Amino acid sequence: MADYANPDVLVSTDWVDQHKGDSGLAIVEVDVDTSAYSEGHIPGALGWNWQTQLCDTVRRDIISQADLEKLLGQSGISNNTTIILYGDNNNWFAAWALWQLKMYGHEDVRLMNGGRKKWLAEGRPLTLEVPAVKPVSYRASLPNLAYRAFLNQVQRAMTSGNSVLVDVRSPDEFTGKILSPPGLPETCQRGGHIPGARNIPWAQACNDDGTFKSADELLALYGGKGVTPDKEVVAYCRIGERSSHTWFVLKYLLGFPNVSNYDGSWTEWGNLVGAPVERGA
Amino acid sequence: MHAEEYRSEIREVADVKLNLTCYKIGNAYHCHIANMDPGATIARATAATATEAEALAMQRARVRLKINAT
Numbered sequence: 429m430a431d432y433a434n435p436d437v438l439v440s441t442d443w444v445d446q447h448k449g450d451s452g453l454a455i456v457e458v459d460v461d462t463s464a465y466s467e468g469h470i471p472g473a474l475g476w477n478w479q480t481q482l483c484d485t486v487r488r489d490i491i492s493q494a495d496l497e498k499l500l501g502q503s504g505i506s507n508n509t510t511i512i513l514y515g516d517n518n519n520w521f522a523a524w525a526l527w528q529l530k531m532y533g534h535e536d537v538r539l540m541n542g543g544r545k546k547w548l549a550e551g552r553p554l555t556l557e558v559p560a561v562k563p564v565s566y567r568a569s570l571p572n573l574a575y576r577a578f579l580n581q582v583q584r585a586m587t588s589g590n591s592v593l594v595d596v597r598s599p600d601e602f603t604g605k606i607l608s609p610p611g612l613p614e615t616c617q618r619g620g621h622i623p624g625a626r627n628i629p630w631a632q633a634c635n636d637d638g639t640f641k642s643a644d645e646l647l648a649l650y651g652g653k654g655v656t657p658d659k660e661v662v663a664y665c666r667i668g669e670r671s672s673h674t675w676f677v678l679k680y681l682l683g684f685p686n687v688s689n690y691d692g693s694w695t696e697w698g699n700l701v702g703a704p705v706e707r708g709a
Numbered sequence: 710m711h712a713e714e715y716r717s718e719i720r721e722v723a724d725v726k727l728n729l730t731c732y733k734i735g736n737a738y739h740c741h742i743a744n745m746d747p748g749a750t751i752a753r754a755t756a757a758t759a760t761e762a763e764a765l766a767m768q769r770a771r772v773r774l775k776i777n778a779t
Contacts, residue, residue: 461741461750468710468734517748545730548712554734555710598746610725610744611751611773629746670747 430643433683437676438541438640439512445552448472454505458482458525459516459544468554470514470547474503474561478521478669482528490576490691496532497566504561507534514540514547518634520673527672527689531576533569539676542638549637575675577662577688579696586622586704591660594650595621596630596674597694601666604707607698608666615666616698620707622664626653627709630670633677646682657684664690664697710735714759719745722767723774727751731763740766 432438439447448455448471455473457465465475476482481499482491491499505511511534515522519539529537540547548554577585585591600606604619621627632649633641641649655661661684663671668691675689697703715732720742728748731740740762742752752769756762 460748461743461753463753464741467737467739467755468712517743520748545717548732549715551711551713551715553711556735609747609749610727611770612744612749631746631748665747 432681434680437680458521471555500566511537516544519543523673545638577690593625594663595625602627620705623706661687664693738762
């Protein structure tokens, strides 16, 4: 049985329960449902809002280096702090936060396997108290753009024999049957996928309890669709957040050396004039 | 304080499959409704009883899905 390539990037709910008061450790909740934190959270955990704190709120972009330094500094997180991220829905937006933290060079950042769902389902302690934080100074690195794919790179990858595009949206979005998931705004002009992309919905990497599938299961899932470590892999979805989860799986759990997240994703490609689009399975 | 009565189930509203997650924290009952993929929030509600929280969340989900479809 294979092990994860980097098992240290995951901690269990039990580990967090035992270490949640440790110095040098920051626990941060990042949910898709931005009001979940205020219902109750892990004692000592901070809450970050992905809509206002983990992106540029003016232009479409990830958080800037300066804003990340400000966010971490105000959260009492220094460069050598171990950050444990967790969130709802299979750690969806916790993975989005991790992708950005890794891009800006934070060394020790991990996900709590199973996220908020597992913590709640196990009946572990919760609090409404927001921890008092002593601000510190944080210095981020320049973004490592090897982790992020831009449009021109994706256009090249589409025609490169050594690249594979992984579309992690639902099959109905991939085939073009729908333009966006139910209840969400239709933010693209055309439905379908980038020609040649393989459809592997992001949540297939997780078990029902929110934990990640075993390394063997993940290797079979991605390898079965031709997504292998010898290739340059570009993951995308609708706005780049589901694909940050897949990026984490491929890069850290499976140890693929060359994986990037195309956060422009379908809301960029599906709005481009003249961009090739494939429909159907 | 911890979550109690945690449950998750799939429901169908206006031909859309939704994931309901309901639990109690402290004295409050919470019900969260998300679409199946990606699991984005469609509606949520907090109330004094589980029945009220679920009914309110479902009502909000119906409104949101109907608005989106028009």
